[in-house]
Amino acid sequence: MLDLLAQTGLNAVYAASYISLVAVGLVLIFGVMGVINFAHGELFMAGSYVVVAVYADMHMPFFFAVVIGLLFVGCLGLLMERALFRPLRDNPLGGLVASIGFLMILQALASMGFGVRMEFIPPVTQHVIWFTDSISIPLARVYVIVAAVLLLSALWYFLKRTRFGWALRASAQDPQAAELQGISIAHTARIAMFIGAGLAGIAGALTAPLVSVNPHMGHSVIVTAFIVIIVGGVGSLEGAIIASVVYAFVHTFVTTFYGGVIADITGLSLMLVVLIVKPTGLFGSADRA
Amino acid sequence: MISKIMAAGLSRRTFLKSTAITAVGAALPGAALAAGEPIKIGFLAPLTGAVAAWGKPGLDGCQIWAERVNAAGGIELSDGKHPVEFVSYDNEYDPAKARTGATKLIREDGVSFIMMLGGDTWPGVQPVADKTGMLFSTLLPSDLSPDSTTLIAPTEVHPIYLVTGVDYLADTYPDAKTAVICAQDDALGLPSVATYLAAFEARGIEVLEEPLLFDPATTDFAPIVTRMMSSNPDIICLDTCYSDYVHPISEQLFQQGYEGKLISATADFYDQMIAKTSKEFMEGFIFQFPDFDDPALAGDNINFEDAKGFYDAYAERHPGEWGAVSWEYASIMDLWKAAAEKAGSADPDAVITAMKEGGTGKHAFGDAKWWGTELFGIDNALVGDWPVVVIEDGKAVIKGFKSIPDWYDQHGDLLIKHMQAYNQMYDQRG
Numbered sequence: 001m002l003d004l005l006a007q008t009g010l011n012a013v014y015a016a017s018y019i020s021l022v023a024v025g026l027v028l029i030f031g032v033m034g035v036i037n038f039a040h041g042e043l044f045m046a047g048s049y050v051v052v053a054v055y056a057d058m059h060m061p062f063f064f065a066v067v068i069g070l071l072f073v074g075c076l077g078l079l080m081e082r083a084l085f086r087p088l089r090d091n092p093l094g095g096l097v098a099s100i101g102f103l104m105i106l107q108a109l110a111s112m113g114f115g116v117r118m119e120f121i122p123p124v125t126q127h128v129i130w131f132t133d134s135i136s137i138p139l140a141r142v143y144v145i146v147a148a149v150l151l152l153s154a155l156w157y158f159l160k161r162t163r164f165g166w167a168l169r170a171s172a173q174d175p176q177a178a179e180l181q182g183i184s185i186a187h188t189a190r191i192a193m194f195i196g197a198g199l200a201g202i203a204g205a206l207t208a209p210l211v212s213v214n215p216h217m218g219h220s221v222i223v224t225a226f227i228v229i230i231v232g233g234v235g236s237l238e239g240a241i242i243a244s245v246v247y248a249f250v251h252t253f254v255t256t257f258y259g260g261v262i263a264d265i266t267g268l269s270l271m272l273v274v275l276i277v278k279p280t281g282l283f284g285s286a287d288r289a
Numbered sequence: 290m291i292s293k294i295m296a297a298g299l300s301r302r303t304f305l306k307s308t309a310i311t312a313v314g315a316a317l318p319g320a321a322l323a324a325g326e327p328i329k330i331g332f333l334a335p336l337t338g339a340v341a342a343w344g345k346p347g348l349d350g351c352q353i354w355a356e357r358v359n360a361a362g363g364i365e366l367s368d369g370k371h372p373v374e375f376v377s378y379d380n381e382y383d384p385a386k387a388r389t390g391a392t393k394l395i396r397e398d399g400v401s402f403i404m405m406l407g408g409d410t411w412p413g414v415q416p417v418a419d420k421t422g423m424l425f426s427t428l429l430p431s432d433l434s435p436d437s438t439t440l441i442a443p444t445e446v447h448p449i450y451l452v453t454g455v456d457y458l459a460d461t462y463p464d465a466k467t468a469v470i471c472a473q474d475d476a477l478g479l480p481s482v483a484t485y486l487a488a489f490e491a492r493g494i495e496v497l498e499e500p501l502l503f504d505p506a507t508t509d510f511a512p513i514v515t516r517m518m519s520s521n522p523d524i525i526c527l528d529t530c531y532s533d534y535v536h537p538i539s540e541q542l543f544q545q546g547y548e549g550k551l552i553s554a555t556a557d558f559y560d561q562m563i564a565k566t567s568k569e570f571m572e573g574f575i576f577q578f579p580d581f582d583d584p585a586l587a588g589d590n591i592n593f594e595d596a597k598g599f600y601d602a603y604a605e606r607h608p609g610e611w612g613a614v615s616w617e618y619a620s621i622m623d624l625w626k627a628a629a630e631k632a633g634s635a636d637p638d639a640v641i642t643a644m645k646e647g648g649t650g651k652h653a654f655g656d657a658k659w660w661g662t663e664l665f666g667i668d669n670a671l672v673g674d675w676p677v678v679v680i681e682d683g684k685a686v687i688k689g690f691k692s693i694p695d696w697y698d699q700h701g702d703l704l705i706k707h708m709q710a711y712n713q714m715y716d717q718r719g
Contacts, residue, residue, distance in 0.1 A: 004519045007545075011511040116337040116345060117610070118533050120561040128544050134518075138544045141511075210540075211508045212533035216338055220506035255512040256519075260503030261474050263512075 003134040008256045009249075014141045016248035017148035018203045022221055023228040023240040024152060025199035029077075031172040031235045032192035033085050035095030039103035040225060041218025042110075043197045047073045047204025048213045049110055052119045055208075062124045066205040073201020076106075077193035085193070086186065103218070110215035119213040144206045151199065152241060158195075159237070168192060172235070227271045233281025243282065246270075327374040328364055328635050330622070331394035331403035333387060333414070336379035342532045342557060343406050343428070344379075346610055347618035351375050351404075353602050354619035364626050367633030373622075376400055384413025391417040391425075401635035402625055404618050407432040408476040411440070424637035426621050428614065431480040433665035434715040439637060441644070442661075442670040444620045444653060446693060447554070448481040448529060449664075449704070450675035453691035454552055454575045455488035457677040458524065465523035465550050466493070470500040471513055471538070472528035478502065481529035481554060483707035489526075490707075491700040497522055510534070514541035527553035532612070540565045551575070556680065557612035563683055574680040578613040585676070585687040592651040593620055620653040624671070627651065654690060663701065664708070666715040 026040045037043075047069040054065035080102060088094035127139040159165035170178040171188040179185055211217065228247050232239030247267060254263035274281060332351060334344030355373050363370040376398045378390030387410035394400045395417070405411065407427030418425050418439055427433070430442035430449070458465065470485055472478035482500045489496050497520040503513055517525055525542065527535050535553055542551070543566035556562065556576040563571045579586065581600035586593065593599070593616065603615055628644035629635050644650060649658050650671045657673025674690040697704065708714045 004515065007515045008512060011509075011515060014511065015509055111337060116341040118342065118536070120558070120564070123540075123565050126544075126567075128546075130546075134546070136545060210537070212537060214338075214533065217508065220508055223506070252512045255503070256516045259499075259501055260507055260513060264504045264506075 003132060004256070006131070006135045008253055010135070010137045011256070012249040012252035013145055014137070015252050016245045017145045018207050019224055019228060019248055020152065020241050020244035021148050021199045021203035023225045023232070023244050024155065024237055025196035025203075026225050027196075027229050027232075027235060027237055027240045028155075028192050028199075029196035030229070031237075032168060033081070033089075033095070033189055034092055035085055035088075035099065036092075037080070037196070038096060038099040038222065039080070039106060040099075040196075040200050041220075041222030042103040042106035043073050043076060043200040043218075044204035044221045045110060045213075045215065045218040046076060046106060047201035048208035048211075048217065049114060049119075049204075050201070051205045051208040052114060052121060052213055055124075056119065056121045062209075066202060069205030070198045070202040073204070074194040074198030076201070077195075077197025078190055080197070081189055081193040086189070107215045107218075114215070116215060121209045121213060124209050138210075140209055144203075144210075147202065147206055151202065155195065155199075155237075164188075164191060224267075227267055230271050230281060231274045233283040236281065236283040239281055239283030325369060326371060328366075328371045328629075329398055329400045330373060330375050330625075331391075331398065331400035332375050332377040332618070333380055333390045333394060333403050333410075334377075334406045334618075335382040335410075336377065338381045340382040340406070340408075340531060342612055343614045344382075346607070346612045347404075347406075347614040348375065348377055349607050349610070350599075350603060350615045350617075350619040351622065353599060353606070354622050357599075358622075358626065364635075365630050366635060371635075373626075380405075380410050382406070382408070382410055384410050386413075387411075388413040388417060391423075395421055395423050401629075402426070402637065402640065404621055406614075407442075415440075422637060424641050426625075428617055429477065429480075430661060430665055430670040431476070431713060431718075433661060433667055433669050434718065435666035438667065438669075439641060440669060441641065443624045443644070443650065444617045444671070445614075446670055446672050446675065447477075448484040449670075449672065449693050449697070450577055451481060451484045451529075451554055452488040452491070452696045452700075452704075453675050453693065454554075454577055454677050455485065455492060455494070456691055456696065457679075457688060458550060458552055458575055459492035459494060462523075462550055467495050467497050467520075467522045468524035468526055469497050469517045469520055469522045470526040470528055471517060471530070472500060472502055473505045473507070473530060473534060474502040475505055477529050477531075479711045480708065480713040483711045483713050484704060485526050485528060486707040487700060487703040488696075490703050491696075494524065500528070505531075507534070508537075510537045510541050511545075514538060514545055514547075518542070518545055518547055522549060524550045524552060527551065529554040532557040536562055536565065539571075543567070543570045554578075555613040556678075556685070558609065559680055559685060560609070560683070563680075568683045571680050572682070576678050576680075576685075577675065578685075579676050579678045579687045580611060580685045581616055583685070583687045585690075590655040590674075590690070591653065592655065593623065593653040616653070623653070624650060658694070660694065664705065664715070 029037045050069035050072050051065045054060050054068050055062050084098040085095050125139045128136050130136045167183045168188050228243045232243030251263045251267050254266045332348050335341050336345050359372045363372040380387035380390050391414045402424050404426045407429035411432040425440045427442050428445040429447050472482050539562050552575040581596040586596040628640045632639035632643035645659050652671050652673045655674045657671045659668045660672040661670040662668050672693050676687045676690050678685050679688050
C-alpha cells in the first residue's frame with residue numbers, strides 16, 4: 001500500500017508541474033491584460049507541435065525543440081497582444097471572444113499543417129528512475145518537474161526582484177496609476193503575453209512525447225487550467241501554483257483509488273465548493289498578479 | 290381499403306411511417322439514377338478529432354476501393370454500369386453534426402447508402418434514418434435495435450468478436466488467471482467492457498476489480514496504469530480504447546515495469562508503440578485487426594478480393610497509416626456492390642433485401658449469417674469468423690480464425706448478463 005501511495009504521489013507531482021506551468025501563464029495574462037485567454041490550451045498545443053516539427057520531423061535535439069517551442073509560442077502571444085487584445089483593451093468580452101476565434105484558427109492551422117491524427121514523437125529517453133521494485137518515474141517526466149520548478153522560481157524572482165517585474169505587478173494592480181508613474185502599459189502587456197504564452201508553450205513542448213499530440217489536445221488542458229485558477233483565485237499566481245498542486249494530488253489520488261470519471265467529478269466539485277464558499281478563490285481578489 | 294390492410298397486420302403506426310417515408314423519399318433529389326450517372330455513397334464518420342483514426346483511414350480505403358471498381362467498369366445495375374463516388378461529411382464524432390451530415394448527404398448529395406462508424410453519433414442520425422428509409426451501416430452492432438430496420442452492421446461485429454481474442458489467450462496461456470480492464474466511459478467502451486467481462490468469465494479468468502473507466506478527455510494515464518498494476522494481474526485488457534489512449538497506456542505500462550499479458554481490441558500503428566516501448570514488451574500483444582498482407586488472408590475462405598493488393602496500394606499511398614478501419618468500409622462496399630448488382634438497383638430497400646436474402650452473406654473473413662435478434666433485437670449483424678492477431682517479432686500475425694456464433698451458442702447468457710449490467714442491451718439503450 002505504501003508503494004502505491006508513493007507511486008501515486010510521484011504521478012501527482014508530475015501532473016502538478018505541467019498544470020501549474022499552464023495555469024500560471026493563464027493567470028499572468030489575465031492579471032496584466034484583463035482578458036481570459038481561451039486560446040491558452042491551443043498555445044499549449046502549439047508548443048507540442050513545435051516539438052513534432054523540430055524534434056520528430058527535422059530530427060533536431062529535443063531540448064533545442066523545447067526552447068524553440070517556448071520562443072515560438074511566446075511570439076504567438078505577442079501576436080495575440082498586438083492583433084487581438086490591444087485593439088480590444090477596453091472591451092474584456094471582446095478580448096475573450098477574439099481569443100476563442102484565435103483558438104479555432106490555431107486548431108485549423110494545426111489540422112492543415114499536420115493532419116488530424118495523433119502525431120508520433122520518438123521517445124526522448126526511455127530511462128526510468130527506480131526507487132524500489134514498484135516505485136518509479138520516467139526521466140522524461142522528471143524533465144517536466146525540473147522545468148516547472150526552475151521556470152516558476154525564475155518567474156517569482158523576475159516579478160519580485162526586478163524592475164520589469166515590479167512594473168508588471170504595478171500594471172496589474174492599477175494600470176492608470178502605473179501609467180502615471182511612467183510605466184508603459186503596452187510594454188508590460190507584451191512582456192506578460194510573451195511569458196504567459198511561453199509558459200504554456202514550454203509545457204506543451206516538454207509533455208509532447210508523453211501525451212497524444214493532436215489538434216484538439218488543448219481542450220482538456222484549458223478546462224483543467226480554468227478549474228485551477230478559479231480554485232486558486234483568478235489573478236493570483238501563488239494561488240494558481242498551490243491550486244495546481246491541490247488539484248493534481250486530488251485528481252491523481254481519486255483516479256488511482258476510485259476511478260477517472262469520479263476524479264473529474266471531484267475536481268469540478270472542488271471548484272464549485274470554492275466558488276460557493278469563497279467566490280474570489282482561495283488566494284485573493286481578481287485584480288492581483 | 291385501409292381497414293383491410295390494417296386487419297391484415299399493418300399497424301396504424303407502420304402505415305403512417307411507411308407513408309411518411311414514401312413522401313419524403315419521393316422528395317429526395319437524386320434518388321433515381323440515370324444511366325451511367327455516378328452512384329454516390331455517403332461517408333459520415335469522424336475525420337477530425339480524437340476518433341478520427343477510426344474514420345479517416347476508412348475513407349482513404351474507400352477511395353482505393355472506388356478506383357479499383359471504377360477501373361473495372363463500375364457497378365452494374367439493371368440500366369447499365371455506373372461509376373461510384375464517395376461523398377464525405379466529417380461528423381467529428383458529434384451526434385448533432387452527424388445528424389446534419391446525414392440530412393445533407395441524403396437531401397443535397399443524393400447518396401444511395403451511408404456508411405458510419407456509429408457509436409455516440411448514431412442516436413443523432415437515427416431519426417433521419419427512420420424518416421427517410423435510407424440504408425445506413427455501422428461498424429458497431431451495439432447501435433442496432435429493432436426500431437431501425439435500415440441500419441446494418443455488415444463487417445465489424447464490435448464488440449462481440451473480442452471473445453475470440455480472450456479464447457485464444459486462455460488457450461495459449463492457461464496460467465494467466467487474473468485480469469483488469471480499463472476503458473474510456475463512452476458508447477464504444479462500455480459494451481466492450483461487458484463483452485470482455487463475459488469472455489473472461491467464460492474462461493474462468495478472474496477480473497480482479499471493477500473495470501476502470503476514464504473520461505475520454507484524459508491525457509495523463511500514469512494514475513490509471515498505477516491503479517491497474519497495483520492488483521498485480523496476469524492480464525491487462527485495454528478494451529476498445531482509441532489509439533490515442535492505447536499508445537500512452539502501453540507506454541506507461543512499459544515504464545512502470547509491467548510484464549504480464551496484454552489484450553486489446555486494436556493496436557493501430559503498433560510500430561509506433563514498439564518504438565516507444567520495445568519489441569520484447571510488445572511481443573505477444575493480442576488484438577483483432579490484421580495487416581492485409583498476412584498470408585492467412587489469401588485463403589479461399591476470404592471474401593475480400595486481393596487483400597494484399599489493397600494493403601500494398603494503401604501502404605504506398607498512406608505510409609504508416611494502416612489501421613483497424615482501413616479495410617472495413619471498403620469491405621462493406623463489397624457487400625453493398627454485390628447486393629446492388631443482384632438487385633439491379635441502388636435503391637436502399639432493394640439493396641437491403643438482396644443483401645439479406647437467404648439469411649447469409651459473404652463477410653470479409655468468410656461466409657457468415659445475419660444474426661443478432663437476442664442481443665440487438667434484430668438480425669442486422671453479419672456474424673461469422675473473426676481473426677485473432679498477435680504481435681510477433683514486431684509484426685502483426687493472424688494466429689487463427691475463431692467462430693463468434695459458436696462462442697455465443699455456449700456463453701450467450703453470460704454476454705447478455707454483462708450487457709444488461711452495463712445497460713447495453715438494445716432495450717436498455719437510449
